[in-house]
Amino acid sequence: MLLRTEHISKQFNGIYALKDINFELLPGEIHGLVGENGAGKSTLIKILTGVYRLEEGQIYWEDQKVSITNPVESRDIGINVIHQDRILIPAFNGVENAYLGMEYIVSGGKIDWKAMEKNVADVADSLGIEIDLKKTAAQLSPPQRTCLEIIRAMMKECKLLILDEPTASLTDKEAEILFSIIGKLKEKGTSILYVTHRMDEIFRLTDRITIFKNGAMVETVNTCDVTKDELVKKMTDQWSGQVIQRREEFGDVLLEAKGIVSKDGIVKEGNLTARSGEILGVFGLGGSGRTELLECIYGYRSTVAGTVSVAGTVIAKPSPQNSLKHGMVLICEDRRGKAMIGNLSIQNNILLSNIDDYAKGGVLDEKRETQAAAEKVQALDIKIAGLKQRAIELSGGNQQKVVFAKALMNQPKVFLCDEPTQAVDVKTRSEIHRLLRQKADEGSAVIYVSSDLKEILEVADNIQIVSRGRTRELLQNRDLTSDQVLAYCYDK
Amino acid sequence: MKSKQGNVKHILQSYGTILAMILIIVIFSVLRPASFATVRNFINITRQMAPLVFIAIGATLIMSVNEFDLSVGNMASLGGVMAAMLAVRGLPMAACFLLPMVICGVIGWFNGWIVAKFQVLSFITTLGMSTVLSGIIYRLTGGATVFENIPKSFAWLGTTKLGPIPLLSVLMLIATAIFWFLMRHMSLGRKMYAIGGNEEAAKIAGINVKKYKNIAFALCAVMACVTGMLVASRVGSANTTAGAGYFLQSYAAVYIGCTVSKEGIPNIVGTLVGAAILTILANGLTIMQMPTYMQDVITGAIIILAVIAQRLGRGDAK
Structure with a gap:
């Protein structure tokens, strides 16, 4: 047994992100790790690589009890990880990057570049990787960078290589190169933990598969003993929404986005239509471009193609200002980073996008401001010490309510909500669901992005699938089950 | 016991800087x-600090949008030199x-435009601009102090007294009041402040971040210019490096000032x-x-202590 975990758990703010995991990994196997967003895959990786501290449970490495408290210790015992976003220094060449975090070879007080280059080239040869080590990381293509990371991982004795969505930014052809390297690593006896959403890769590469669900381990199976459908079923709870009453009759089209292409290439083709009274769920796996699509529609992220019209009017120059002017608001996923100004007071946060509405000749009418903010605080039942309290001091749920209060100040026709219930308590979550349904009933259109499929099934009238930067099928949320929806996401 | 300690901490956090003064x-x-400890010396102090206050108000504005302007020193020198040269040419004082x-x-607006347009660091951009300005000053003056043929009326602004109170001190208080109102109530x-607090959130809230940064850069440059002109008017001549000494002092004043606010942000008072x-101190x-x-x-x-105090005071807030 190369790696064994015994009853390991990890909590954040009293909520288990990982619970009682007994995971086993054999030497020389390729082991797939699958699960929905938030199933706990990343948390496990971060524990194994020393990013998170382990609080409960034991880790056994080659049958010895070990404690991994930081990334260096993890690397020292032979665990390496290659992340979705690569960690190379752009201006360093191949040799320098391969030696990151390692002692340089020094002879006679001088760095022996030749010896170092030979070592790196030897590792590259043994893996059958051909890249120019003189080139800087910035000059390399994405698959070449992945290769360089693998070289770097193999510089020291590496017994376990963790690959976290390694093909997310690779083309199919580039992925083939990676797969052949993975084959070579396996021949050398290196174990691989392969984390991905892509079922075809799981079935092609792995020997065994471990399934995570909601922070718990479901089971480990031999790859040859399961089918794809069975596996998807194991990953998700059988669940179909029924809680809030849904609609099938809608009013006029309030939002129409056509042919959106983002400048950075993450959104390749976005088409969305939402009507008055509709809650349109948008679902896609991590990295599918759902957040980026919303940001493009709102005019926050640059686009190179596409049009957005709100209530029949095309927004000529897309920008957050113009979106707000047309009655479209965005509730960001990244609350602290983009939706809220922690250092400002609750009142100023609520009024953030309406400063000019409360100013006469540039002078703020603070009485009216306080009144307006107080009304919203009361309407949304936000628990605060006072309007002058700093927003950062509130709990997650109340912070999110402040964000909603800010959005409501604009009397929006279109709500773009990105993970609006992320990191909020259960009560606030259902309050937000009710609020959005109420706004839809009053005639608004709501776009609801969530990585939590259960939530989408619970609140959405229709579900738009997003995968690999493109909007795909539009599903009517009637008698839909989670695995039916997921099947669309996993298929190419 | 614990609450007493908390109280002391609270008082030190809120009023520590004023207590230090x-x-x-x-x-x-x-x-x-x-x-x-004489009335005369205290009046003297208000006059001495006046030029610093103007340039420091500009630095407060630029720091409130979370940017930096390193060209304020040379901007002040340029302002003084230009005013003096215009006076020598016999232009009406108001125009000078x-x-x-x-x-x-x-x-200043151009500084802001470069920073926003090319998404470059204001730190480096304004450092470059500062060097450009010193070149321009040299071209204008040949490196020599402008003092010959300056009309007497040029010194009016910097030397007039209203009773025992220098006009400079009064102007300083008026400027402080205006900008306090602007930052606090407009x-x-x-x-x-929204931009300085979280630029991305401000953008998403529909605030035209570029425009307000440009305004901050422009106002910052204007205030530096005023400082340079007041110094020139006070001494009746324009030294080509008169502003240099004000650059660090102005940011020092802002950093010390941050410790006066509960949130640890730049503020006029x-x-x-x-x-x-x-x-x-001086x-x-x-x-x-x-x-x-x-x-x-x-x-x-003291400047280093102020920066540390500001950091500690800010603590948890992003």
Whole structure:
């Protein structure tokens, strides 16, 4: 047994992100790790690589009890990880990057570049990787960078290589190169933990598969003993929404986005239509471009193609200002980073996008401001010490309510909500669901992005699938089950 | 017991800087009662700090949008030089003082435009601009102080007294009040603080971040220009490097001022306190006949302490 975990758990703010995991990994196997967003895959990786501290449970490495408290210790015992976003220094060449975090070879007080280059080239040869080590990381293509990371991982004795969505930014052809390297690593006896959403890769590469669900381990199976459908079923709870009453009759089209292409290439083709009274769920796996699509529609992220019209009017120059002017608001996923100004007071946060509405000749009418903010605080039942309290001091749920209060100040026709219930308590979550349904009933259109499929099934009238930067099928949320929806996401 | 400690901490956090200022005043008053602790000297201090306050208000604005302008020193010098040269040419006094403000405002706007357009660091951009400005000053003056043929009326602004109170001190208080109102009670200030607090959130809330940063850069340059002109008017000549000494002092005043606000953010009243502390120190140490190098050491140490205090005060907030 190369790696064994015994009853390991990890909590954040009293909520288990990982619970009682007994995971086993054999030497020389390729082991797939699958699960929905938030199933706990990343948390496990971060524990194994020393990013998170382990609080409960034991880790056994080659049958010895070990404690991994930081990334260096993890690397020292032979665990390496290659992340979705690569960690190379752009201006360093191949040799320098391969030696990151390692002692340089020094002879006679001088760095022996030749010896170092030979070592790196030897590792590259043994893996059958051909890249120019003189080139800087910035000059390399994405698959070449992945290769360089693998070289770097193999510089020291590496017994376990963790690959976290390694093909997310690779083309199919580039992925083939990676797969052949993975084959070579396996021949050398290196174990691989392969984390991905892509079922075809799981079935092609792995020997065994471990399934995570909601922070718990479901089971480990031999790859040859399961089918794809069975596996998807194991990953998700059988669940179909029924809680809030849904609609099938809608009013006029309030939002129409056509042919959106983002400048950075993450959104390749976005088409969305939402009507008055509709809650349109948008679902896609991590990295599918759902957040980026919303940001493009709102005019926050640059686009190179596409049009957005709100209530029949095309927004000529897309920008957050113009979106707000047309009655479209965005509730960001990244609350602290983009939706809220922690250092400002609750009142100023609520009024953030309406400063000019409360100013006469540039002078703020603070009485009216306080009144307006107080009304919203009361309407949304936000628990605060006072309007002058700093927003950062509130709990997650109340912070999110402040964000909603800010959005409501604009009397929006279109709500773009990105993970609006992320990191909020259960009560606030259902309050937000009710609020959005109420706004839809009053005639608004709501776009609801969530990585939590259960939530989408619970609140959405229709579900738009997003995968690999493109909007795909539009599903009517009637008698839909989670695995039916997921099947669309996993298929190419 | 614990709440008492909390109280002390709270008082120190809220009023520590003002208490420090009072402490400095008390120390100098005890050491030099006859020369320091006089009404005349205090009036003198308000006049000495006036030029610093103008440029420091500009620095407060630029820091409130979370940017930096390193060209303020040379901007001040340029302002003084331009005003003096225009006066020599015999332009009406109003034009001598208004035209440089317009020119510097445009240069400041340009600073902001470069920063926003090319998404470059304001730090480096304005450092480059600063060097450009020093070149322009040299071209204008040949490196020599402008002092010949300056009309007497040029000195009016810097030397007039209203009874015992210098006009400079009065202008300083008026400017402080105006900018306090602007930052505290007007939409412009609210938007600038929003940008400084979280630029992305401000953008998403529909605030035109580029525009307000440009305004901040322009106002910052105008205020630096005013400082340069006031110094020139006060001494009746324009030194080509008159502004250099104000650059570090202005940011020091802002940093000390940050510690006056609960949130640890740049604010006009705090900046006034910061400028006062720096000026009182310089005044007191000079009266004590402390050598210049000691003054530099003490002033520098206080700036470092202020930055640390600001960091500690800010603590949890993003």
